[in-house]
Amino acid sequence: MDKLYEREDIYDVRTVEELAGHYKRILELLGEDTSREGLLKTPERVAKAMAFLTKGYGEDPKEILLSAKFREDYRHMVVVKDIELYSMCEHHMLPFYGKAHVAYIPNGYITGLSKVARVVECFARRFQVQERLTVQIRDCIQEALDPMGVAVVIEAAHTCMQMRGIQKQNSVTTTSAFTGAFLKNQNTRQEFLQIISSNLR
Numbered sequence: 001m002d003k004l005y006e007r008e009d010i011y012d013v014r015t016v017e018e019l020a021g022h023y024k025r026i027l028e029l030l031g032e033d034t035s036r037e038g039l040l041k042t043p044e045r046v047a048k049a050m051a052f053l054t055k056g057y058g059e060d061p062k063e064i065l066l067s068a069k070f071r072e073d074y075r076h077m078v079v080v081k082d083i084e085l086y087s088m089c090e091h092h093m094l095p096f097y098g099k100a101h102v103a104y105i106p107n108g109y110i111t112g113l114s115k116v117a118r119v120v121e122c123f124a125r126r127f128q129v130q131e132r133l134t135v136q137i138r139d140c141i142q143e144a145l146d147p148m149g150v151a152v153v154i155e156a157a158h159t160c161m162q163m164r165g166i167q168k169q170n171s172v173t174t175t176s177a178f179t180g181a182f183l184k185n186q187n188t189r190q191e192f193l194q195i196i197s198s199n200l201r
Ligand SMILES: Nc1nc2c(ncn2[C@@H]2O[C@H](COP(=O)(O)OP(=O)(O)OP(=O)(O)O)[C@@H](O)[C@H]2O)c(=O)[nH]1
Pocket: 089, 090, 091, 128, 129, 130, 131, 158, 160, 161, 164, 165, 166
């Protein structure tokens, strides 16, 4: 199935049906009357929403990058910052959301800019911990493009810490992962950190 990532509105009918059955039962167990009007279609809606929120399992992130890999002799930093991100924490199946900042230094090949954001999307649309999400994005770009280095910073708020549990509304978690020049060269890392913290548009 090619370009699955562009087919956000198409769900596997049988999976949605089965999921809907389970969500109906979950609503009942939580004390709801699933026959009332407002809830009649809810199990199916939730099933589709969850299928969308986890659509990354059906995508190949490396393939996304390779589908727009171009030979180019630009050997400076490419930074795609402020990529919005919505993911699901694997412990509570609750959303965490924020921004990803991604950079790489090409080594003969560049990729389409949108593909960087698509890779973020692909890994975010799975059950995740923020640390693994950060490292997966880094490794995918490193493996697909073999650049001089990759840098990924993610800032996110976790609703499992806001809506329940410790209930801290304003805490933001920052994770980062680097390869190559970003690891070895403090100036390179500093340049990246400066770019992502600037208001330059
Ligand atoms: N490292 C990491 N932890 C996460 C992430 N998302 C959620 N968590 C944490 O996963 C942990 C699970 O801990 P448990 O003690 O098993 O679960 P819990 O009893 O629901 O914990 P509380 O949230 O403290 O009530 C919690 O500390 C969450 O804050 C993440 O992306 N990375």
